[in-house]
Amino acid sequence: MQPFIAAMLKVRQAFYAAIIRSLLRTKSVLQTILNIWIAPSIIKNKNVDQNGDIGGGKKKMYAEFITNVETAFGESREKSRLVALSDGLRAQFGESLLDNPMNMLPSYNHQLPTGDECGTYLALDVGGSTFRVALIELSGRGCVGQETTILKIDSYKILGAVRQLKGVLFFDWMAERISQTLSGQDEGHDMSSAPLSMGMSWSFPIEQTSLRSGLLLGMGKGFLAAHGLLGKDLGDIIQDSCSRKGLNVQLNAIVNDSSATLLSKAYLDQTTRFALIVGTGLNAAVHLPVHMFSPPKFGVRPDSWHDAAKHVIVNTELSMFGAGILPETKWDERLRASHPMPDFQPMEYFVSGGYLGEIVRLVLVDGIQTAGFFGGIVPPSLREQYSLDTETISHIESDQSTSLSSARKIFLSRHPTSYPPTQEDMQAIRLIASHITYRASGILAAGTHALWQLRNEAESIPADESSHTLVAYNGSVLENYPGFRATCQEQLDALVEATGAKRGVVELMYAEESSLLGAAVAVACSSG
Template sequence: MQPFIAAMLKVRQAFFAAIVRSLRRTKSLLRTILTFWISPLVLKGEDVVNSSSKQRREEFLEEVERCLRDEVKRERLLAISNGIKRQLRISLQDNPQNMLPSYNHQLPTGNECGTYLALDVGGSTFRVALIELSGKKGEAQDTKILTSRSVKIDQTIRQLKGLAFFDWIAERIDETLSGQSEGHDLTGAPLSMGLAWSFPIEQTSLRSGLLLGMGKGFLAAHGLLGEDLGDLIRDACSRRGLTVQLNAIVNDSSATLLSKAYHDQTTRFALILGTGFNMAAYLPVDIFSPSKFGVRPSTWHDEAQSVIVNTEMSMFGAGVLPFTRWDDLINAVHAQPEFQPMEHFVSGGYIGEIARLALVEGIQNAGLFGGVVPASLKDGYSLDTETLSRIEADPSPNLATARKVFLARHPMTYQPTVADLQALRFIASNVAYRASCIVAAGIHALWELRNEAEHIEGSAYEHTLVAYNGSVMENYPGFRAMCQTELDGLVVASGGRAGMVELMYAEESSLVGAAVSVACLDG
């Protein structure tokens, strides 16, 4: 019996030894089996996290689209246009802040000729040019800038008080005209001069207006409030011995309309869309309340059938525009939340801020950019429209340029993924699209107002140009095309044809418009 038991023990030992050897040989197989059974559980958890994050991102971006794009679909946009038109009609009666008729009641014929000095005083730049208008030559017209000078208005210039600022202007004019006498008689009769003035004045004639506070850090009105702007510039030029005569003062939107109307007599509107927003329109005089014209000579009223109007379009849209929670956030901290509703929707000064507020919400609530808000984006107005413009202009699949632009201006330790950059571009494109639609609605409202005032309808609709300039219209990718598409849709819905109201770039509009405003008087 003992030998049998001993034999069985050896068999058992051999069996266990064989199992151990087998386990050693199949270690990788067991690991594979364990991986097969365990890893799906782990991977499933990771997928749940990724899926949840992706879903939150997609839901947020869908909401961005609903809030911005869906609220300006055609039917809604028509309602917005009609609402703005009602407000325009009311302002034709007694509003002292907008729908302001200028003294320019003549549009150019295109035959005007002559050499004129043009000045453009803006918030950051002063430009002066000698411009030659040659009228129609065959089928074309020739406008030549014989010489020009552009000078940055820095803080030192803004701090010039009273007459010192106007003496500085005269000095720049003198520098520009120096050496330009050859071929141009600048020593005989005074050279006619037109001024595009981008600040408030109480205009009292085509060539004069009472100086008001300029804002933007300028001290030029110090001690001169209520003085005549035309006299101030003429006197400053006289002190330098310049033989010039200021004959017309226009604002930038009026100058844009005049500059394009010189080349195309179907021009009836002008649009300025850069950091700010405004429009000018050529409208019949009889739709205004007489009080809107103040005290003007009877000769002006006898001659004026229509007049160029500074609409101050930025002020319209209260109670009409489709506000989002991001617009409400802007207004909540704005010093004048109800002063310029439409400007807050469409201008370069606000497009970036709307996008910033939406982006920060997406980072905090939907996990964009890894849930990390760049420190710089915590400050209001830190995401500018020019940055969005460059990001939207990047056509590459991996958005390499967009990444470089964004991180250069908003550095962060987290490295944005392509999906993050796509989300940012998606937000920007929706903000810009909404802005283009609102601009189209504003143009359409003015177009319908003019048609109704002149009793034009249906088959009698005329081709009409809207002259434009400004950084958003000129440079933001696809903005002008989007605006034209939406404008076409609104015009068609009103019984017109696509392309009947056409956006057209006005080159050097402030300078050319200032010259044309003087030429209209000579014509």
């Protein structure tokens, strides 16, 4: 009996081995099994033919899904909807001018530069990952092409160890870096001469109490600099650290990034009245008459400020607007559903570089799971939130070749998968990204148009009598994302025309080195 059982086992093993060899020779069968197992929607739609390939059925599903994406995001292309969005945003701006403590915040900068300011200034730019120090010479608009000169500039990485510096230790670190930049510059060390006037662009929250001071608030992003210093005057803290280092400098202005951008371009062109920051985040500044604000919006300010201020540069905190009126899709709802602060910055979730890639990821994963993109297999990395960044999709959109080989190479280097994307898959990603970013540029155009109309109404300027106005901008999305600035300008032109003004009357213009130049200009204005 035992020999018989052993013989039967050998026959069974040989039979199984033959099946496995056959399957290995027929890779398409294995692939089909994997696809069916991972994407049961393919069974439901009966898109697998007898050879294991996905043919006409797949193309139909692709086309239907892309059509749904076009429909969902295409509504924002309609001029009438953009006009309605602009009107809705303008109403929200108006309400916030009266009683919202979180946005439409009047700064202490009430003067725009004349363009005649001259002098040498020290400018600081404190960001989340970099501290920059520059010595800047302002020569005035009369020196065409040489209005501003960066005499010296240094950039210092703010690494983890620096973020961990507590309290004054962080500001002492800043003073040490300032000393390094000024090394060899007599203006920085000669204690017998007048102090070198200094301005700072500060990218963290403060409760500003004057042009050169503000109460320090929690910085976030892993910084411990506010430890033991919460509520202390930021200007005094920095001044004290510089004095301990023996630096003959004097901090005379603190500005945020949007105000700095507006000031930097206004120094070069007197028609500048707005500024946009569109990078990882979103913000805007606008120059408005003070009569538009309710008195509580100004807090406690000296009578001398109110006597001098007829207009004021406003930090709009644009990211916070748009609740209830933005063109939301089911994918936007999914993004907000998993966000720790789903209602905090509605417009930022639609427009900024911190979220554009995530919206594309959500749409793409949906297409993989329901329409068979990528053979129905979600690349492991794309299962993680925010794993598809805006830089990656910008590379994909910039590849205009038919094969999309460059885009495919970049995508696979960052998101390897067992089912490499086909040319059709890459075309789908590019189409999805283009619809999402076009919508973003339209929303940004509507927000800019709303601010322009708000100012026109405040100044009693009819639309058809509007003069040419510049909107200074910077930030990685407007600067680098392929076609973004152009499509934003195109939609802004359409909105301006719909209002009755001439096409091109509101123009987006790049503001180079705006944080540093704006800090220097703020000081020059204060001492003029």
